[in-house]
Amino acid sequence: MTGKRGGSAKGRKSQSPPATGIAQRRAERREAGWRRSDQRWEEIVAGAANVFNRLGYAQTSLEDVAQEVGINRASLYYYVGTKAELLTSVLTRPVEKITSDLKAIDALDLSPREKLERAIAKHMQNLADNFPHLFVFLAENLHLMPGTRGIDREASEYGRVLTSIIAAGMDSGEFRTDLDPHIAMLGIVGMCNWTHRWYSPRGEYALPEIGEQFSRLVVDGLSKPPRQARITAPAARAAETDSNPHRRARPQQRESMIEPQDRHDIRELTARYNLAFDGGDAEAWAGTFSDDGVFESRGAAVRGHAALVDWFKARPHDTIHATTDALVEGDHDTATQRCTVMVYERAGETVRLRAVGYYTDRLVKSPQGWRFSYRSPLTWKTAAEESPSPPRARTADHR
Numbered sequence: 437m438t439g440k441r442g443g444s445a446k447g448r449k450s451q452s453p454p455a456t457g458i459a460q461r462r463a464e465r466r467e468a469g470w471r472r473s474d475q476r477w478e479e480i481v482a483g484a485a486n487v488f489n490r491l492g493y494a495q496t497s498l499e500d501v502a503q504e505v506g507i508n509r510a511s512l513y514y515y516v517g518t519k520a521e522l523l524t525s526v527l528t529r530p531v532e533k534i535t536s537d538l539k540a541i542d543a544l545d546l547s548p549r550e551k552l553e554r555a556i557a558k559h560m561q562n563l564a565d566n567f568p569h570l571f572v573f574l575a576e577n578l579h580l581m582p583g584t585r586g587i588d589r590e591a592s593e594y595g596r597v598l599t600s601i602i603a604a605g606m607d608s609g610e611f612r613t614d615l616d617p618h619i620a621m622l623g624i625v626g627m628c629n630w631t632h633r634w635y636s637p638r639g640e641y642a643l644p645e646i647g648e649q650f651s652r653l654v655v656d657g658l659s660k661p662p663r664q665a666r667i668t669a670p671a672a673r674a675a676e677t678d679s680n681p682h683r684r685a686r687p688q689q690r691e692s693m694i695e696p697q698d699r700h701d702i703r704e705l706t707a708r709y710n711l712a713f714d715g716g717d718a719e720a721w722a723g724t725f726s727d728d729g730v731f732e733s734r735g736a737a738v739r740g741h742a743a744l745v746d747w748f749k750a751r752p753h754d755t756i757h758a759t760t761d762a763l764v765e766g767d768h769d770t771a772t773q774r775c776t777v778m779v780y781e782r783a784g785e786t787v788r789l790r791a792v793g794y795y796t797d798r799l800v801k802s803p804q805g806w807r808f809s810y811r812s813p814l815t816w817k818t819a820a821e822e823s824p825s826p827p828r829a830r831t832a833d834h835r
Contacts, residue, residue, distance in 0.1 A: 479505050480515055485526045491734060495814065498522070524587070531587050534562045535594040542597050548605030549659065553651045555598060559628050560647025595621055602658070611658040624654055693767045701806050702764050702773060702799060709757075709808070716753040718745045726800050726807040733813055756780040756787065759795065766799070771806070773797040777813060792816060 483504035487496050498519055502512040516522045541554045599621040605611035627650060635643065705724055712720035722744035725731065730739045731747070738747045762775035774796055781790040798810040 476507075477515055480507075480512065480522075481526055484522050488523065488526065490732075494816065495734065527587060530562065530565075531590050534559065535590045535597070537562060538594055538597050542601060547610060548601055548608060549610050549655055551601045552605065552658070553655055555601065556624065556628065556651040556654060557644065557647045559625075560631075560643045560650065563628070563631065564643035595625065598625065605658065615658075620658065624650075627654075694764060694771055695768070698766075698768070698771070698801070698806065699764050702771060703762055705799075705806050705808070706759055706762065706773070706775065706795075706797075709811075710759060713748075714753060714756050718748040721748050724808055725811070726802060726809045729808050730810045731808075731812070732810070754782050755790065756782060769801050771799045771801075773799060 480501065484496075484501045487500050487504045491500065496519065498512055498516075499509055501522065502509045505512070516525070537558050538555055541551055541558060544551065544554075546554070595618075599617050602611065602620050603617040606613045606615075606617060628647070631643065631646060635646070641649075709721065709724045711717075712724065722741050725741070725744060728740055729744070730737055731744060732738070736747075738744055756779075758778045758780065759775045760778075762773055764771055764773045766772055774794060776794050777792070778789060779791040781788045793814045793816055796812050796814070797808055799806050800809045801807075
């Protein structure tokens with residue numbers, strides 16, 4: 437599970453010797469064989485996974501986890517001392533298991549094609565069996581966090597084993613040989629892992645069913661050998677550049693599936709959202725959402741026009757929202773948008789930067805135009821005392 441890392445099930449084990457006596461006692465409590473203690477620890481891990489997946493690691497506090505589990509913070513500290521320690525506990529077993537399962541498949545007496553089919557199917561099954569734990573893992577930059585070296589090692593090992601399966605298929609003649617097996621591995625893992633950005637348990641397909649389609653897509657693509665000998669990756673790039681007249685033209689020929697007018701309308705919708713929010717207009721703000729649209733903030737998901745209006749009216753409106761750097765992708769009926777947001781606080785004649793972050797949006801095209809079907813902000817408070825006035829011109833037209 438490389439690129440974001442992957443793992444195997446070896447039971448709960450400590451990642452490194454506890455640094456303090458308090459940490460040692462916490463580890464002993466978690467390892468205790470008492471049924472009640474073990475059940476409570478599992479509840480804490482499961483609750484933390486839910487909160488991390490809902491709010492994001494950066495936005496989550498230990499108080500949030502304690503509330504999710506239904507205990508007070510002092511009781512939580514009985515088991516765990518830091519948020520990073522809890523995240524590692526959430527991920528260790530499922531991340532180890534995914535690598536262990538891949539190794540078991542590689543050890544079978546099967547052809548590389550059959551191994552790859554089973555590997556992709558098992559990868560997606562593990563995502564389903566460990567939802568939302570592994571989605572937390574995929575969403576966070578864990579290589580930047582302390583105490584995750586063991587998870588990093590599992591990820592590297594997963595990538596190595598999957599690459600060896602692909603390379604074996606190339607050597608045996610089952611797979612096409614004009615590809616770099618490492619790049620092919622990264623593409624497969626990236627496709628599977630990216631489901632954390634769009635998969636919904638309420639969607640049409642379950643994760644294992646998605647895995648079946650991924651497996652057919654990958655294996656059929658790899659199993660169509662071109663009429664050329666296998667060459668090294670650098671030589672392949674040079675040969676394609678020299679012999680394929682379309683290679684250089686490809687960036688210019690690439691077109692988005694969404695029309696320019698739709699892109700403009702979505703950015704205008706975002707501007708109307710900002711103006712309605714900052715102006716305290718509950719009906720106009722809720723009107724930027726679809727009839728069953730969802731706004732999710734800090735774990736609270738508000739759905740539908742009436743609920744959105746009620747939520748909005750219960751909040752103060754002393755802000756100015758400035759959104760920039762909008763990236764819009766999609767087709768004629770649905771789209772996604774990710775944009776940077778800066779939230780300014782108004783206090784008399786003073787404007788002060790309160791928070792920065794980004795929105796993650798899903799949109800649908802209704803008879804009335806584009807509307808948000810889902811919108812979720814992720815922001816971080818700033819320590820800045822005062823900031824210049826927000827970039828009004830850029831906010832207005834989102835250029």
